[in-house]
Amino acid sequence: MIEKLYRTVSPILYRIERLDEDKYGYLLIGPMILVLSVLAFYPLVRTFWLSLQSDDLYGEHPIGEFRGIDGYVEILTGELNIILNYPFFSLSDPLSSALVVTLLITGFSVAIGTVLGLGMALILNKEFRGRSVARMIVILPWSIPIVIQGMMFYLMFQPSISPFVEPLNQLGILSSRPLGSTRDSIIIVILIDVWRKIPFIALIILAGLASVDQSLYNVAKVAGASKWQQFRLITLPLIKPVVLIGMIFYTISSMKVYGVVEASAGCNTVPTLTCLVVDTFRMQRWATASAIAFLTALIIAGIVMVYLVKFRDEVDTYE
Amino acid sequence: MSNAVTDESKGRVGQFVDLMVNNPYDTYRILFYVGLTSFLMITLFPFYWLLVLAVSGGGTYGMGFLPDSVNIGVFVEIFSQQPIHLYIFNSIVIAMITVVICLVIGSLAGYAFGRVDFRGKGPLMLLLLIVSYFPGIAYLIPLYEMLTGSLTVGPFMTPDLYNTPWAMAFPFTMLTLPITIFILTTFFSQIPDGLEDAARVEGTTRLGALFRVILPLSAPGVVTAAIIVFISVYREFFFSFMMSRGNPDDWAVLVYGILAFEQQSGSQHHFMAAASIVGVIPVAVLVIFAQKHIVRGLTQGGLKE
Numbered sequence: 177m178i179e180k181l182y183r184t185v186s187p188i189l190y191r192i193e194r195l196d197e198d199k200y201g202y203l204l205i206g207p208m209i210l211v212l213s214v215l216a217f218y219p220l221v222r223t224f225w226l227s228l229q230s231d232d233l234y235g236e237h238p239i240g241e242f243r244g245i246d247g248y249v250e251i252l253t254g255e256l257n258i259i260l261n262y263p264f265f266s267l268s269d270p271l272s273s274a275l276v277v278t279l280l281i282t283g284f285s286v287a288i289g290t291v292l293g294l295g296m297a298l299i300l301n302k303e304f305r306g307r308s309v310a311r312m313i314v315i316l317p318w319s320i321p322i323v324i325q326g327m328m329f330y331l332m333f334q335p336s337i338s339p340f341v342e343p344l345n346q347l348g349i350l351s352s353r354p355l356g357s358t359r360d361s362i363i364i365v366i367l368i369d370v371w372r373k374i375p376f377i378a379l380i381i382l383a384g385l386a387s388v389d390q391s392l393y394n395v396a397k398v399a400g401a402s403k404w405q406q407f408r409l410i411t412l413p414l415i416k417p418v419v420l421i422g423m424i425f426y427t428i429s430s431m432k433v434y435g436v437v438e439a440s441a442g443c444n445t446v447p448t449l450t451c452l453v454v455d456t457f458r459m460q461r462w463a464t465a466s467a468i469a470f471l472t473a474l475i476i477a478g479i480v481m482v483y484l485v486k487f488r489d490e491v492d493t494y495e
Numbered sequence: 496m497s498n499a500v501t502d503e504s505k506g507r508v509g510q511f512v513d514l515m516v517n518n519p520y521d522t523y524r525i526l527f528y529v530g531l532t533s534f535l536m537i538t539l540f541p542f543y544w545l546l547v548l549a550v551s552g553g554g555t556y557g558m559g560f561l562p563d564s565v566n567i568g569v570f571v572e573i574f575s576q577q578p579i580h581l582y583i584f585n586s587i588v589i590a591m592i593t594v595v596i597c598l599v600i601g602s603l604a605g606y607a608f609g610r611v612d613f614r615g616k617g618p619l620m621l622l623l624l625i626v627s628y629f630p631g632i633a634y635l636i637p638l639y640e641m642l643t644g645s646l647t648v649g650p651f652m653t654p655d656l657y658n659t660p661w662a663m664a665f666p667f668t669m670l671t672l673p674i675t676i677f678i679l680t681t682f683f684s685q686i687p688d689g690l691e692d693a694a695r696v697e698g699t700t701r702l703g704a705l706f707r708v709i710l711p712l713s714a715p716g717v718v719t720a721a722i723i724v725f726i727s728v729y730r731e732f733f734f735s736f737m738m739s740r741g742n743p744d745d746w747a748v749l750v751y752g753i754l755a756f757e758q759q760s761g762s763q764h765h766f767m768a769a770a771s772i773v774g775v776i777p778v779a780v781l782v783i784f785a786q787k788h789i790v791r792g793l794t795q796g797g798l799k800e
Contacts, residue, residue: 189700189702192700192701192702193700193701197611197612197613198613198614199613200607200611200613200701201607201611201612201613201616202613204603204604204606204607204611205603205604205607205608205619206603207599207600207603207604208600208601208603208604208672208676211596211600211668211669211672212622212623212626212669212672215634215638215665215666215668215669216626216634216669217626218637219633219634219636219637219638219641220629220633220634222636222637222640223633223634223635223636223637226636226637237645295530295534296534299527299530299531299534302527304527304531308786310531310535311786311790312782312783312786313535313538313539314534314535314538315782315786315789315790315793316538316539316542316779316782317538317541318793319726319730319778319781319782319789320730320774320775320778320779321729321730321732321749321750321753321774321775321778322730322731322732322750323732323749323750323753323754323774324753324771324774324775327753327757327767327771328541328542328544328545328771329541330757330767331544331545331548331764331767331768331771332541332544334764336764337548337764339560371537371538371541374538375538376793379790379793379794380793380794382794383794403523428628428630431630432630432631432632432733434732434733435732435733435736435750436732438732438736439732439753439754439757449632450630450631450632450733453632453635454632454635454737457635457636457639462636465632465635465636466636468632469630469632469633469635469636470633472630472632472633473629473630473633476628476630477628480628
């Protein structure tokens with residue numbers, strides 16, 4: 177039996193042995209290409225193709241006739257707003273439109289989260305007793321299930337049980353039922369997003385801090401620089417590229433925010449872009465949902481481009 | 496800052512500020528500990544709040560920061576409310592399936608990217624980055640179509656996998672394969688060439704060298720990748736939510752287990768809190784025992800570009 181198996185396998189092994197480097201490489205990445213073609217590249221192409229069709233609410237398959245980019249135009253001009261649960265973009269009621277809400281959440285979350293993450297990275301970079309315990313605690317928020325992240329803050333802002341809601345209401349910061357109001361819920365979602373993303377960006381910055389040449393600080397000390405000057409003139413310029421990379425990943429993932437919204441305030445209170453796609457998909461409007469999904473990807477691409485241009489400037493001036 | 500305070504002729508605050516100005520080193524130490532404690536408190540407070548809420552029992556209004564009463568029994572009661580253990584079991588099984596698929600495909604590809612020189616390596620890596628860049632919604636509809644058995648390829652129909660673990664394991668593979676490959680590529684490329692050459696001189700085949708020399712040496716990398724994939728799948732929301740009907744018998748995962756408590760009639764907040772704590776336990780255990788791996792995996796996956 178084993179003899180037989182060996183006889184069938186060994187010619188194959190022999191042929192693998194004789195492949196040149198190029199072909200050997202392609203052989204090894206073959207399974208990856210196959211899996212990603214079916215599960216990633218085909219779906220992307222298909223989504224794009226679907227986005228060029230029209231909706232068919234009554235047919236057997238929810239896809240109608242080809243109509244090119246008209247679907248995109250209708251979404252952007254607001255002609256489709258009547259059929260959507262909430263508009264993609266609307267000037268008259270910005271807090272109800274998916275694009276504005278998503279950009280608000282992302283903008284505030286990235287700004288606050290990056291500053292706090294930088295602070296956390298600087299603290300965790302110091303040598304102190306119990307540092308590994310501190311690191312362990314700090315990565316907890318990132319690693320717990322998204323649905324529980326949402327649930328935690330849902331429970332924290334329930335007026336009947338939470339000790340925060342009333343004081344914050346009296347200060348005029350939140351309304352008496354924060355999870356029912358769009359403005360307050362957006363603040364809460366930003367809070368959740370900051371809370372769970374700080375560890376991620378802090379770890380990336382921490383890796384950047386580890387590669388800073390320590391002798392630079394000795395030179396600075398001899399020259400009489402204060403801690404703040406050391407940070408501003410040595411640390412910050414050297415870790416800027418890493419911070420920018422962290423911010424790119426942070427931004428991409430905040431633009432997709434969905435799970436924490438669904439688990440806390442709900443999509444009708446905080447309409448994000450992903451919410452809009454899911455709701456439209458559930459209405460059997462596959463073509464429109466695909467178009468919004470692709471528009472979202474394009475908007476994220478635009479933002480990433482801005483970062484990359486900044487990143488290149490940064491690297492150029494440094495070199 | 497000190498000018499404003501010292502006017503109040505040596506109050507407590509004034510003395511404190513003087514002390515701080517005169518001893519910059521101590522000031523930084525104090526600042527450091529204040530920062531550290533506040534970060535730890537911010538991080539841990541939601542967990543603490545869950546615990547207070549869970550043990551306080553239902554129906555208490557206007558709760559403070561300390562529990563009114565301690566009732567550990569709630570952690571037993573939740574299992575009779577919703578079969579949360581079944582949801583967690585499903586989550587773990589689906590995460591394991593994804594880990595196995597990702598590691599098998601990922602080690603082959605990671606080895607190729609890390610140790611074999613072939614043309615088109617750069618563009619192919621970029622392709623991986625593009626896959627992880629697109630939001631989940633850009634894949635949703637075709638994957639839904641494919642996995643619910645409504646896609647026809649010539650004379651064949653795709654099998655209906657909705658309500659099976661595969662309807663989630665396949666999208667998760669797509670989501671986590673890129674980071675698996677990034678992590679493994681880094682580890683494979685760090686192994687010195689000499690070891691592999693020695694094995695080849697001894698007469699091992701190429702694949703033999705991969706499985707007998709390279710893979711054992713990069714075991715830490717394989718473990719790192721496995722843990723990152725496991726946690727990513729366990730915490731995932733979007734496809735878990737879209738690719739199942741929500742019954743534990745239909746392989747619904749933790750997402751639905753937690754949401755089931757939220758949708759239950761009556762405000763059973765202590766059950767929601769207790770269920771959330773139970774749901775956190777598996778990852779909390781992983782974080783405690785594999786903290787180093789997680790930190791390494793996250794930073795490498797992020798910085799690899």
